[in-house]
Amino acid sequence: MKILVAMMSHETNTFSPVPTPLDRFGSGHNPAEGKRAYQGAAQGSSTMAGMLQVAEQVIERQGGEIVTPLLAGAPPSGPVDQEAYEYMVQRICEAAEGCDALLLDLHGAMVTERQDDGEGFLLNKLRDLYPGIPIGVGLDMHANLYPMMVENATVITGYQTYPHIDMFETGVRVATALFNSLEGRTTPTMVWGNAPMLPHVMRQGTGDFPNGELQERVRELEAESIAVSLFTGFPHADISNAGLSVVVVTDNDEQRACEIRDELLELAWSHREAFVYKLEPLAESVAHAIIAREEPGEGPIILLDHYDNTASGGTMDTTEVLREILLQGLEDVAVFGIHDPAAVQQMIAAGVGSEITIDLGARYHMQALQEQSTPLTVTGTVKLVSDGRFVVKGPMSTGARMNMGATVVLDTGNVQIIVISRHIEPFDLGCFYSLGIDPLEKTYLMLKSRIHYRATFLPIAKKVIECAGRGVCTSDYNQLNFRNVRRPIFPLDNINSDSFKEGFPVS
Numbered sequence: 001m002k003i004l005v006a007m008m009s010h011e012t013n014t015f016s017p018v019p020t021p022l023d024r025f026g027s028g029h030n031p032a033e034g035k036r037a038y039q040g041a042a043q044g045s046s047t048m049a050g051m052l053q054v055a056e057q058v059i060e061r062q063g064g065e066i067v068t069p070l071l072a073g074a075p076p077s078g079p080v081d082q083e084a085y086e087y088m089v090q091r092i093c094e095a096a097e098g099c100d101a102l103l104l105d106l107h108g109a110m111v112t113e114r115q116d117d118g119e120g121f122l123l124n125k126l127r128d129l130y131p132g133i134p135i136g137v138g139l140d141m142h143a144n145l146y147p148m149m150v151e152n153a154t155v156i157t158g159y160q161t162y163p164h165i166d167m168f169e170t171g172v173r174v175a176t177a178l179f180n181s182l183e184g185r186t187t188p189t190m191v192w193g194n195a196p197m198l199p200h201v202m203r204q205g206t207g208d209f210p211n212g213e214l215q216e217r218v219r220e221l222e223a224e225s226i227a228v229s230l231f232t233g234f235p236h237a238d239i240s241n242a243g244l245s246v247v248v249v250t251d252n253d254e255q256r257a258c259e260i261r262d263e264l265l266e267l268a269w270s271h272r273e274a275f276v277y278k279l280e281p282l283a284e285s286v287a288h289a290i291i292a293r294e295e296p297g298e299g300p301i302i303l304l305d306h307y308d309n310t311a312s313g314g315t316m317d318t319t320e321v322l323r324e325i326l327l328q329g330l331e332d333v334a335v336f337g338i339h340d341p342a343a344v345q346q347m348i349a350a351g352v353g354s355e356i357t358i359d360l361g362a363r364y365h366m367q368a369l370q371e372q373s374t375p376l377t378v379t380g381t382v383k384l385v386s387d388g389r390f391v392v393k394g395p396m397s398t399g400a401r402m403n404m405g406a407t408v409v410l411d412t413g414n415v416q417i418i419v420i421s422r423h424i425e426p427f428d429l430g431c432f433y434s435l436g437i438d439p440l441e442k443t444y445l446m447l448k449s450r451i452h453y454r455a456t457f458l459p460i461a462k463k464v465i466e467c468a469g470r471g472v473c474t475s476d477y478n479q480l481n482f483r484n485v486r487r488p489i490f491p492l493d494n495i496n497s498d499s500f501k502e503g504f505p506v507s
Ligand SMILES: [Zn+2]
Pocket: 140, 141, 142, 164
């Protein structure tokens, strides 16, 4: 038995100006291959790690080998460089020769400079080259599904939590399903469909209605099937198939698979209004934060700069929320973070302990937006310099090695601003602790995040205040010029039909 396990993962924000070269897939280096890929994945809790665990058990039973041509996962950003994409596809395709099973940890929302469906193209190529090999695919809940993915895979499973704390389990589920079929215990039959809706990312958390209830129903239905996944989709991708979709795999029962798919799509469609996000002006939100200080309760108040979330392709360098925090005079604030490698170097040159006045942020031009961010001039003390490395404590991506790049803490007196050189989402307390800041002791934390912060910061927070700043993850769809997504689609278009099916093809 020869089993291939590989990761090629990127969530592409087609509105993002942040480039996606090959070295973004390996934390500043080219992605790991071979033994290094194996070791790198085995240390973490990714879908690939879950796949490896199951594959190892199979090899123990039957003998053989596992090949790991690629461990490539890049933080969300703009379309993937075509050359980088083709290199990764080639690595996987070459290594697949002579394999009995392929297990792929993909995202499902990868757009390249030339392909809207990066994953589908890879899977199609694999099927062309090696028609008989079973392929198991694990996808993120933010996958934007295309027919080519489903037609060229044997089993697909997706995350059922957001924040994503079940990546490992997703890998275990898909690998187990694939080997059950390979060893003749099941005959997977897979169907899929989508609904004409773009659920708002800020309304997709599984701690909230409706996605919590939807995923609960997914798990119930999965108990009688091989795999059931409801993808809420990633709306900041202007491609035809962005949005909500469902994949169902049953044991040789296509009719039941279609029934389950339609039940879930109808259920999601009936809750479409609850997936719409309501906006509040920034100045009002920050003013609420001042009042919240007097309210009873323990822990920091979180100001969520959700228009500029790096884990959705944000530049992480817009300054509007931080500017408002300084303007309204909030005290005892820690900010994670501003991405500005040039400012970091300037502050390192000034040295720890020195006072500096510096222009911070707004380095990227955001072509997709009419209004740009502007640099913020701040005066503060360079409090700490770090290489920006820490290990994630979890519960999300437990054990992952993070690299913020050269990092500086700039202290204005009221606000400690963490300035970083590599894009990292604050989803783990380590991004503060590793820099000598105790997040539990702060009155306020400003986080450039949308939902992932919830995994660790929500349990310690007194209150969360969502702040409409500026950025390519804007929560205001009116700021984006959608040209390619299929129309009509809710809520860009007002659709009043009771069923998702009325007038809309299933796929
Ligand atoms: Zn996701």
